[in-house]
Amino acid sequence: MMSRTRRRQLNRAGRAVLLCLWAAFCLLPILWFLTVAFRARTEIGVSPPVYWPHFTLKPWHELWNAWPVGDYLRNTGIAVIGSVLLDLVLGIPAAYALSRFRFRLRDDLGFYILSTRMIVPAAVAIPIFALFKNMSLLDTPWALMLIFAAINLSIVTWIIRAYMMEIPVEIEHAAMTDGAGRMTILFQLMVPLAMPGIVTAATIAMIFGVNEFLFTLLISYTPSAQTMSVGLAMFTGGSSGIIFNLIALMSFILFVPLCIIVFMIQGHLSRGLSMGAVKG
Amino acid sequence: MSIDADSTVAVGPVSGRRRAVRLVSPRLLPYLLIAPAVIYLLGITLYPFIYAVRTSLYDVSAGMEFWVGWGNYARLLTDQTFWQSLLNTVLIAGVSLAVETTLAMGVALLVYNDRWVRGWRMLYLAPMLFMPSAVAFMWKLMFFPGTSIINDLLIHAGLVSDQLNWFGNTVLARGTMVVADVWEWTPFLFVIFLAGLQGMDEEIEEAAKLDGARWYHTFWLITLPMMRPVLAIALTLRGIDLVTMFTKVSIMTNGGPAGYTETVSYFIYRNGFKQFDQGYAAAASVIVLIFTVIAAMTIIKRFFRTATL
Numbered sequence: 001m002m003s004r005t006r007r008r009q010l011n012r013a014g015r016a017v018l019l020c021l022w023a024a025f026c027l028l029p030i031l032w033f034l035t036v037a038f039r040a041r042t043e044i045g046v047s048p049p050v051y052w053p054h055f056t057l058k059p060w061h062e063l064w065n066a067w068p069v070g071d072y073l074r075n076t077g078i079a080v081i082g083s084v085l086l087d088l089v090l091g092i093p094a095a096y097a098l099s100r101f102r103f104r105l106r107d108d109l110g111f112y113i114l115s116t117r118m119i120v121p122a123a124v125a126i127p128i129f130a131l132f133k134n135m136s137l138l139d140t141p142w143a144l145m146l147i148f149a150a151i152n153l154s155i156v157t158w159i160i161r162a163y164m165m166e167i168p169v170e171i172e173h174a175a176m177t178d179g180a181g182r183m184t185i186l187f188q189l190m191v192p193l194a195m196p197g198i199v200t201a202a203t204i205a206m207i208f209g210v211n212e213f214l215f216t217l218l219i220s221y222t223p224s225a226q227t228m229s230v231g232l233a234m235f236t237g238g239s240s241g242i243i244f245n246l247i248a249l250m251s252f253i254l255f256v257p258l259c260i261i262v263f264m265i266q267g268h269l270s271r272g273l274s275m276g277a278v279k280g
Numbered sequence: 281m282s283i284d285a286d287s288t289v290a291v292g293p294v295s296g297r298r299r300a301v302r303l304v305s306p307r308l309l310p311y312l313l314i315a316p317a318v319i320y321l322l323g324i325t326l327y328p329f330i331y332a333v334r335t336s337l338y339d340v341s342a343g344m345e346f347w348v349g350w351g352n353y354a355r356l357l358t359d360q361t362f363w364q365s366l367l368n369t370v371l372i373a374g375v376s377l378a379v380e381t382t383l384a385m386g387v388a389l390l391v392y393n394d395r396w397v398r399g400w401r402m403l404y405l406a407p408m409l410f411m412p413s414a415v416a417f418m419w420k421l422m423f424f425p426g427t428s429i430i431n432d433l434l435i436h437a438g439l440v441s442d443q444l445n446w447f448g449n450t451v452l453a454r455g456t457m458v459v460a461d462v463w464e465w466t467p468f469l470f471v472i473f474l475a476g477l478q479g480m481d482e483e484i485e486e487a488a489k490l491d492g493a494r495w496y497h498t499f500w501l502i503t504l505p506m507m508r509p510v511l512a513i514a515l516t517l518r519g520i521d522l523v524t525m526f527t528k529v530s531i532m533t534n535g536g537p538a539g540y541t542e543t544v545s546y547f548i549y550r551n552g553f554k555q556f557d558q559g560y561a562a563a564a565s566v567i568v569l570i571f572t573v574i575a576a577m578t579i580i581k582r583f584f585r586t587a588t589l
Contacts, residue, residue, distance in 0.1 A: 251414030270475030
């Protein structure tokens with residue numbers, strides 16, 4: 001019979017093997033895609049497939065010279081940053097009202113905001129298209145900004161609400177005794193105290209904004225409005241087929257900064273992804 | 281209102297001057313704070329709904345509109361491709377959700393007591409931070425007929441003897457969607473489950489272990505019931521995103537072969553924006569919207585109310 005320590009060691013080794021296998025499943029496709037990004041097109045779509053290519057920087061130069069990547073980046077920046085700011089302007093006061101006031105309709109309004117997270121984007125695509133057409137905003141990053149803000153407002157409001165709920169009411173009482181008004185309290189007390197929640201909410205909204213595909217595909221159709229997410233789907237130029245190495249390269253341009261940002265807030269990520277419902 | 285600011289400031293009856301200085305009554309303040317967000321969202325949900333209902337009653341083609349009443353809805357009910365898209369959505373979403381939940385829970389259970397849990401979590405998060413359109417292209421290339429590295433690996437491992445035509449076979453094509461989605465979004469569930477497990481009271485588990493309970497007993501009888509609210513919320517959020525799946529369909533298969541990977545989202549897109557049959561697509565939108573509103577209300581009442589109030 002195996003000794004207890006020996007069995008425990010085996011257990012631990014088995015667990016480590018499983019964890020490494022899962023890490024391989026998560027990371028190997030990304031590493032392989034990285035090799036796709038830095039190989040010539042002659043080594044893509046060949047049989048048998050090439051695992052370890054002759055690395056070249058040609059795709060990098062081709063990407064910047066022949067494709068409007070700068071435009072895609074600018075549009076992504078305008079739409080995503082603008083939408084996050086708009087969400088904070090609308091979401092912070094709403095979160096404050098939901099977390100600190102008792103008023104009729106509070107729960108109904110709060111859950112109405114939450115329910116907009118559950119709408120099927122494709123189902124509102126046609127009216128949204130018509131709406132932006134009437135406003136002459138089609139094919140502009142501003143339309144994307146407005147739509148990203150609408151998509152993420154529920155998430156932003158609910159995350160910040162969850163963080164504000166945890167701030168002790170006594171702090172506010174003290175400030176009021178000192179004569180501070182409601183708005184002073186909101187901006188000089190609640191916002192700084194709820195800052196981890198605000199940063200988390202902004203990061204999650206940013207990720208979803210960067211990722212958005214359906215609306216961006218529908219209401220932007222030239223490099224004057226397209227974002228990275230949809231821009232890379234344009235690399236399917238006619239006779240040359242799908243230009244996989246440039247697509248791979250494009251995807252890493254935003255993947256790297258996103259990893260860094262998420263690394264910094266990773267302790268809050270579970271809270272953010274569950275819209276504030278699960279504590280991280 | 282939980283706190284009355286004025287009671288601590290104003291002494292005696294509120295004077296006329298003070299009333300003029302104060303911009304809004306404290307009673308109205310919460311409504312004013314929440315109004316901008318609600319109005320914004322109403323504009324972007326209520327307007328589309330009304331517009332969709334109206335459009336769905338017309339035949340819209342070449343810039344002309346003809347009143348058809350319930351015609352579009354009648355057409356939908358007898359349209360094989362619509363029912364097919366519903367079935368596809370349920371199948372792909374259901375299988376993906378089951379696989380993702382199992383894997384995420386398994387990995388979370390393996391790792392949550394580990395010394396390097398933060399490091400593992402960061403590694404396991406990576407797929408989620410890739411743009412979905414890039415993920416779709418990545419898996420498309422890996423499954424690409426004739427040059428697929430997945431086929432190559434499977435053949436070398438001796439698991440299959442011939443090249444599989446991933447995008448030509450109805451079962452395999454749906455399988456590619458599931459594999460890509462599992463790869464991309466299992467991390468989402470994993471992160472939430474991990475937080476749930478870490479937040480659990482360990483003493484109960486320890487007590488069970490002392491009483492000689494096996495790990496699967498502890499899991500079924502203690503861990504899982506305690507994780508119920510977390511599971512409900514995580515599965516709800518993931519479920520919604522699965523049912524709305526669009527990007528992968530649009531990039532990997534275009535709904536093919538023969539519509540066997542076309543989801544409801546893609547059905548609406550194809551009819552509304554590729555075949556310009558906007559009235560018809562709007563009718564499908566209205567049906568989907570009504571279903572999602574009912575589902576959202578039920579889910580919110582059941583899971584979010586208890587977890588967040």
